[in-house]
Amino acid sequence: MDPSQDNPFVRFKAFFWALAVFGLFGALLAVIALFNDKKPSSLEDVVAVDRYANRQKVEAAQDANFAYKSVEEGKVVQVPPADVFAHVGGMLSSAKPAAVERPEQVVPGSAAAAELEKKAASAAPVVIAENDANAPIDPAVMAAGKVEFALCQACHGPEGTGVPGLAPPLAGSEWVVGPVENPIRIVLRGLGGPIKVKGVDYNLPAPMVAAAYLTDEKIAAVLTYVRNSWGNKASAVTPDQVKAFRGEVGLPALQAADLKAPQ
Ligand code: HEC
Known part of the structure; x- marks a missing residue:
């Protein structure tokens, strides 16, 4: 019987090898990140930066409006969907209806x-x-x-x-x-x-x-x-x-x- 099989240090060796390879990859990624030019390089990237910022703003606004409501000092509850629907419904019904601008857009019989x-x-x-x-x-x-x-x-x-x-x-x-x-x-x-x-x-x-x-x-x-x-x-x-x-x-x-x- 091979004594190495029972030797816990042999298994540790494999573990440390894996750790070393893992670490090496980490170091490689770090080097790549270090030399990678962070400036947006295409129009897509430039737009994406704004888009990302906007999305965060929209999400923050939605969170503020819909997701949670403070009911009393220090106590915040999630707004039930019914509230959200009422809010959106109110917004829609108070909004100006879309103008029918071209006569051919009119639904016959309406x-x-x-x-x-x-x-x-x-x-x-x-x-x-x-x-x-x-x-x-x-x-x-x-x-x-x-x-x-x-x-x-x-x-x-x-x-x-x-x-x-x-x-x-x-x-x-x-x-x-x-x-x-x-x-x-x-x-x-x-x-x-x-x-x-x-x-x-x-x-x-x-x-x-x-x-x-x-x-x-x-x-x-x-x-x-x-x-x-x-x-x-x-x-x-x-x-x-x-x-x-x-x-x-x-x-x-x-x-x-x-x-x-x-x-
Ligand atoms: C989808 C089929 C269809 C198309 C496409 C169509 N027509 Fe007609 N057209 C009819 C039918 C059916 C009548 C008869 C309507 C009725 O029952 O009174 C008619 C009647 C007419 C008439 C009066 C009757 C006659 O025969 O003189 C004129 C003029 C006419 N079409 C011109 C046109 C012109 C010009 C176009 C292309 C811009 C056109 N049509 C495209 C189906 C069509």
Whole structure:
């Protein structure tokens, strides 16, 4: 039997070896720390310093406000969550509600929508002049309009012939080449319900959704394009004409009866 196994000093030896290795690592880390440049070296680090300080401030403020409350001299208790909720609830309900700044952010059917509708009903109807139907059409506008038409094409077909069950035709449609305000308002507000196009009655299952997120320029271009493609011939649509109807954005989708009768 190896006597060293019973010798406690042999085990101690291993322990001291481990301690030495451990110490060596410690010394190495100390040397690295000593020579390590402490200055923040990147933008990330610079920001992190502030972020860390801010976080400490926020945590301190939260601690002060929510976490503990002194009930009597020298006695501090943790605030029950109900207090915290009441406090936050109070803060929220006294805060100013976020302003709905763009009409298209209004939820249809909401009180804000009803308010908007009332305003639109009492406002004087927008009247715009038709452009000269014989003025030449700018090819650059036609090209830009063709690009935007990719959206309309999904429902109305690449040649504007309409898609059964999806959308009526734009080619030869009196709504397209008629009063310019009709197609403008349709794109800004969407359109639903029964409609007669080229003598055919349509009542499609899904309404046309508004595309008011497009800029005035893009709407003007796409409408100029549909008004002057596939045999259609009508005046160009200008961004100003589109802009004149921006106030209607966010109102419920139009019905054919809301539009100006074509011809
Ligand atoms: C999601 C499918 C869809 C898209 C996309 C779409 N429409 Fe429509 N569009 C319809 C439907 C459906 C109708 C019929 C609405 C109704 O039931 O009254 C319609 C009707 C119309 C009408 C009046 C009726 C007619 O055929 O002349 C015009 C004008 C029109 N759309 C133009 C456009 C333009 C321009 C675009 C692209 C900016 C476009 N639509 C994108 C589905 C669509």
